[in-house]
Amino acid sequence: MMNIQLRPLVNLANRALISGAILLSSVGAMASGLQVSPISLSLHARETASGLTLSNSGNDMLHAQVRVYQWLQNDTGDQLTPSRGLLASPPMIDIKPGEKQLIRIIRAKAPPQGAGAVEDAYRILVNEIPVKSTNQTTGLQFAMSYSLPVFVQPVGVTKTSPQLQWSTHLQPDGKAIKLRVSNSGNGHAKLSGLSFVDTAGNSTVINPGLLGYVLPGATMNWTLKVSPSVLTTGGKFKVMMNGTQTTPDVTMDPSIR
Known part of the structure; x- marks a missing residue:
């Protein structure tokens, strides 16, 4: 096939x-x-x-x-x-x-x-x-x-939902960051409007449109178009997931700091 x-x-x-x-x-x-x-x-x-x-x-x-x-x-x-x-x-x-x-x-x-x-x-x-x-x-x-x-949707389920695990990984060249998102839920995640807010409250838009989908049981990787220096002071990501703004719990690569 x-x-x-x-x-x-x-x-x-x-x-x-x-x-x-x-x-x-x-x-x-x-x-x-x-x-x-x-x-x-x-x-x-x-x-x-x-x-x-x-x-x-x-x-x-x-x-x-x-x-x-x-x-x-x-x-x-x-x-x-x-x-x-x-x-x-x-x-x-x-x-x-x-x-x-x-x-x-x-x-x-x-x-x-x-x-x-x-x-x-x-x-x-x-x-x-x-x-x-x-x-x-x-x-x-x-x-x-x-x-x-x-x-x-599966039998016996009125509404499916994703369960996401987020992590960042500094690439070997030290100039790019890979965002990895895994989905252990029973429904898809549509991700859009990704941004990062540092500890001083400064917001950096990373992807204003659709980032992509993560299907159940899948792991997707995206290379972020942002300098690693943006993340060095700490902060949090914000993203629209299936139309609702969320602040995901992201495991940060310690080498970024």
Whole structure:
């Protein structure tokens, strides 16, 4: 079975979409009309299906493909593997200008269950298939791509939650800090808005947007874009976890001080 390693997946999730430019000529640009809602899904164990709405706000016929992948994390980062645990119906669509199309996301296998069960994680990739318009004579056509997270909760659990262990590690060159976050809970953690507040109350923004996800049972590492000197006086990290600001208990590398 094919396995796809996606190190840039954090960047996909950071905006919930990426856009790729398909060169059709050398001058100007034409915007795509593909819109997707919602930008994430969560299915309770008793639910067998959910849905996405794709719409075309452009002036031309829109062609798109919807694919579902199981989402795992390992030492090398995010991994997507083709999976039939969830199915998208229909997987190929044509949408006329100004119209919408419902995509059913169908659970095709039993939800996680048993002692210690954790939520399943998937990614839905929605890719516009660029087709040159008959009315287009110049310009770039932008083909939109969306990467949407989907989580399936275990049987007997009304709400999953992460349990995170944080630590910092000074890199061998002494110029960079690695942040390591492990998740021993049964639900994912979405981390964003990372900052550090020193003992004098000075706040340094480290990552204003999405830092990334940590799935259950996984450990993720990020190299922080901040000088180690920022942490030498001591202080605390602040982060938005699943939409709530928290102050995590971080084990600091003693060599940083």
